[in-house]
Amino acid sequence: GQQVMQIPQYQHVQEGEDFTTYCNSSTTLSNIQWYKQRPGGHPVFLIQLVKSGEVKKQKRLTFQFGEAKKNSSLHITATQTTDVGTYFCAGPSSGGSNYKLTFGKGTLLTVNP
Amino acid sequence: NAGVTQTPKFQVLKTGQSMTLQCAQDMNHEYMSWYRQDPGMGLRLIHYSVGAGITDQGEVPNGYNVSRSTTEDFPLRLLSAAPSQTSVYFCASSVRGSEQFFGPGTRLTVL
Numbered sequence: 045g046q047q048v049m050q051i052p053q054y055q056h057v058q059e060g061e062d063f064t065t066y067c068n069s070s071t072t073l074s075n076i077q078w079y080k081q082r083p084g085g086h087p088v089f090l091i092q093l094v095k096s097g098e099v100k101k102q103k104r105l106t107f108q109f110g111e112a113k114k115n116s117s118l119h120i121t122a123t124q125t126t127d128v129g130t131y132f133c134a135g136p137s138s139g140g141s142n143y144k145l146t147f148g149k150g151t152l153l154t155v156n157p
Numbered sequence: 158n159a160g161v162t163q164t165p166k167f168q169v170l171k172t173g174q175s176m177t178l179q180c181a182q183d184m185n186h187e188y189m190s191w192y193r194q195d196p197g198m199g200l201r202l203i204h205y206s207v208g209a210g211i212t213d214q215g216e217v218p219n220g221y222n223v224s225r226s227t228t229e230d231f232p233l234r235l236l237s238a239a240p241s242q243t244s245v246y247f248c249a250s251s252v253r254g255s256e257q258f259f260g261p262g263t264r265l266t267v268l
Contacts, residue, residue, distance in 0.1 A: 050199075063183070089257065132200065145190075
């Protein structure tokens with residue numbers, strides 16, 4: 045079946061440093077979604093990427109979708125303590141309808157103030 | 158809108174007991190899903206539904222049942238709880254092609 049792999053599993057940074065997490069799918073994706081989960085909380089949607097090579101920015105966060113639509117990355121510039129949490133990527137398991145998602149195992153980001 | 162609600166927030170069961178985790182959404186979303194989250198394992202799909210009366214299995218369905226009699230509700234039943242079912246359970250809903258909205262979760266411990 046489809047697999048979605050994320051690296052690294054953990055990342056600890058000093059406040060102000062940059063952070064990147066990478067996501068790789070075993071199959072071509074129609075789209076990819078990113079979620080953030082704060083400690084003790086629930087996953088919250090960040091963004092969806094659809095087009096090959098797409099780049100989207102949300103303030104200090106930059107999301108990329110690979111040309112082959114099998115990989116993606118999330119880059120945070122100048123991390124803040126509010127960025128702490130686990131970042132998940134997710135791809136549709138069938139048909140691109142997004143009702144059946146396969147999630148990566150996530151990257152836990154901790155930030156030292 | 159309350160969004161996606163889940164009850165209870167916490168539950169402790171003994172091995173062999175049964176229970177139902179409740180999930181409701183007030184956004185008129187077609188799609189609803191149940192996930193379990195274990196340390197280092199990410200979110201794994203248990204069961205999902207694409208509309209009232211229609212359910213299907215996800216990645217880890219064994220030991221769980223679901224039904225969807227209304228658009229709003231999607232309960233998850235544990236038939237005979239086992240320690241391996243100790244986890245955090247999330248319910249989510251969405252419309253076609255869009256993001257999933259997650260509930261606050263139920264933290265279940267099976268002794």
